Amino acid sequence: MNDFTASRIRRGRDGLISHADQALDALDMFGEVSTRLRALVPFDASVWRATDPLTGLMTAPVRIENLQEGGSATYWDNELLAENINLFSDLARATVPAAALRESTGDMPERSPLYRGYLRPRGLGDELRAVLRVGGRPWGHISLFREEGRPSFTASEITLVAGLSLPLARRLRSFARPSAGPDTTTASGPGLLLFDSAGALISVNDDARRHLDDLPSGPSSPTPLGIRLPAWIHGMAVGARAKAEAGVEGGAEVRIRDQAGRWLVCRASCMRGAGGSFGHTALVIEPATSVQVGLLTAEACGLSERELEITQAVARGLTTGEIAQNLFISVHTVRDHLKAIFRKAGVSSRGELIATLFADHYQPAVAGGLYRTSDR
Incomplete structure (x- = not known):
């Protein structure tokens, strides 16, 4: 790779991340990033998925480009029941969170059930997939496809996509933070x-x-x-x-x-x-539940494992001294963690923290369930 090419790729990567940071939501980010990534790593079709950060399973939104409708069930049946190469669950824990099918199989993609059952019937010859992760949590998946007869994804292209995992995951994580304004819709039951x-x-x-x-x-x-x-x-x-x-x-x-x-x-x-x-x-x-919402919001704020522990202790009403005693750390250390937690959550007090993480999301639902009466 000459200096001109390397410089072009760096500029393209920086521009891609900048546009991702300005995206309005996850689906908007997927579209912006896909358009710019195609100029750096050419592909013929793609799938961009949000995932549950606590389990790594696909949720929504999902953006699909240049793939016919009706194949999603086949893809995931193969992924969950038959595939053993480049599993998303493995990439989420791997040193490098991206891999390409042909490189991983020594250019023998027939070894992959996913290739035999999904890619080949659709005229696809290679898949480069990546997990978007931050803090050990997966927030999204990428699948890039090239048609049969096209060059396989190269090691340098895999490295480039792997390098996008952290900044894109951070942006996806930010979308999980509470949105402005209360939820005024009527919730359904189970x-x-x-x-x-x-x-x-x-x-x-x-x-x-x-x-x-x-x-x-x-x-x-x-x-x-x-x-x-x-x-x-x-x-x-x-x-x-x-x-x-x-x-x-x-x-x-x-x-x-x-x-x-x-x-x-x-x-x-x-x-x-x-x-x-x-x-x-x-x-x-x-x-x-409010606890589940709070933990997800805390994850979205980028809290560390220790900060999550302290946040949960604050939610239970523990004092600084009680938190220090329970976690076997000093009161000074607890105060330092609280400062970091407040900064990341954008609050200035314990009350604001609990309201942001646990209470705000459920105030409308609680209000809708109130029944007032008076004998006066």
Whole structure:
């Protein structure tokens, strides 16, 4: 690489990050970054996904470029049930959070079930994927595709994309912070979706329909029940059943914001019949608790593990001395951590901190549930 090319790439990368920092939301950021990244790392199709930072599972929004509708379920079925090369869950923990299929397989992509079942049938020859992570948490995924017959992704291109992981993850994380203005919408109760052993949706309650209508747009597929099922919900159902059949305890769980800004929690688990055999998979989608919202908001503020511990202690009403005693650190150290927490959260007191992280999100919902009476 000559000096002119290296300088052009640096300028392009800096401009890409600058536009990402100015994006209005995650979907806007995906579009801005994709346009500029294509000039540095040419690709024919792409998928940009937000993820739940606590589990790494795909949520929304999702931006898909130059791929036909209807393949998302196939992609995630392969990713969750068959693939063992460059898994997103592995890249989230890897030293380098990006990899390309052909390089990883020694230019033998046929070793990959995802290549055989998804890429090759669509005329795609290589995939460069990356996890956008910060502080050990994954906030998004990128998949870049090149058509068959095109050059494979190079080591330098993989390095360039890997170098975008941290700045793009930081920007995605910032979107999880509380939005301005209260939520005045009426929240629904727990929604229930039931899937058969093949992963097909067979039943859904009215609350689930309302939650689905409120979710951000993204790749989805039609169902016989007259609703479109987001690809990430299908992936959760498939993943929960796969974990159960593999003897892994626990189902699948993700957090996602609806279009009104409310945080929702989705949980999927595989049920057993009377004889112990696996039956249907149930998925519950419901409003997140104030504690769950607070922890996500704290993550979005970039708090360290120790700062998260202290924030939770503050929420429980512990004094500075009690926090120091419980965590086996000095009072001076606790005060230093509190200063850092206030700065990151943009507050100046403990009361503001708790309001920002735990209370503000639920004030409208609480107010809507109040019933006043008087005998005077």
